[in-house]
Amino acid sequence: MKKILALLVLAFAVVGYAQQGNIKPKFQAFSGALLKLKDAEKGFQKFSLKVDVAPWSFQAIGEVRVPNGDSEALREALFEGDLYAVLAYIDNSPVEINGDVYQVGLFDVMIYFDDEPTTVRNVKFKLLPPVDDDWSKSGLQDALSSGSLLGKIWDGKYEREITKASADPMDKGKLKAMKRKKQEAAEEAAAMSVSEKKKKRMKDMAEEDQPKKKKKKKKASRDEDECDDPSFTPKERKRCLMMKKR
Known part of the structure; x- marks a missing residue:
């Protein structure tokens, strides 16, 4: 009996909660x-x-x-x-x-x-x-x-x-407009995603090439230093540089 009364009280409380505008x-x-x-x-x-x-x-x-x-x-x-x-x-x-x-x-x-x-x-x-x-x-x-x-x-x-x-x-017109807007937003997001991926790929490729260029530049600088002997005549210096490039 007590359980039934408790359930009834709970039910009335829930109904009151709803009807009071909560x-x-x-x-x-x-x-x-x-x-x-x-x-x-x-x-x-x-x-x-x-x-x-x-x-x-x-x-x-x-x-x-x-x-x-x-x-x-x-x-x-x-x-x-x-x-x-x-x-x-x-x-x-x-x-x-x-x-x-x-x-x-x-x-x-x-x-x-x-x-x-x-x-x-x-x-x-x-x-x-x-x-x-x-x-x-x-x-x-x-x-x-x-x-x-x-x-x-x-x-x-x-x-x-x-x-x-x-x-x-x-109405149907508004729903179609909402669908179209959603589709355009999805296409724009997809295009931006492709563009971002392309930019990242180009950046990665540039970063991969950069150390090689630096290394090559450093080697060229070292070759020039070896041939920059004050005792060399211009002709000897030119010949030295040509030999290094071979």
Whole structure:
């Protein structure tokens, strides 16, 4: 009995910790053009959101309720730009891979229709490469657990933060630009690496040749000293130098 009471106290303490604002969610909006919708079944449509550009590399799937029973309403809103998704995440477990930082603390997604939250259920996340390792997955699981303690986050509690995120959603154009920028940076780094290697190789070759030149110069100087006898006539000195060069 005491153990059960202790566990209950611990659970309430954790919930209180989350609800008091010590765990603060962040939000990122994504354009409806990144969403894929399937045909409606029993009042719900399955959706998929896939993003694979740092700081994101995930796929979210779930089901969204058809508004007003109109099975085509969401598709029409998607084409008209009135549909978008908002991702909720906890920024306490980012993962750095090859210089890029990825957010893996994802815990919920909401689909907005005409700037109003819909009803979403059965949301699941899958981390994509390069953050599909066990360490990243553990960060995702921690976020899912922590996020569940926050209660209802789409009922207006974080309206200001969500509105700010929704004002500048990530779309295909921005993702392509981010990919292009990353690729250009990688190519520039590779070119610099090749250039640095070439400079180092040239420097090493120059250092290898330098002692030989010094040695040769020293030998020539010694030869000149031997032939620089004051008693030699110019003709004898010239002959001496010629003999040394043979």
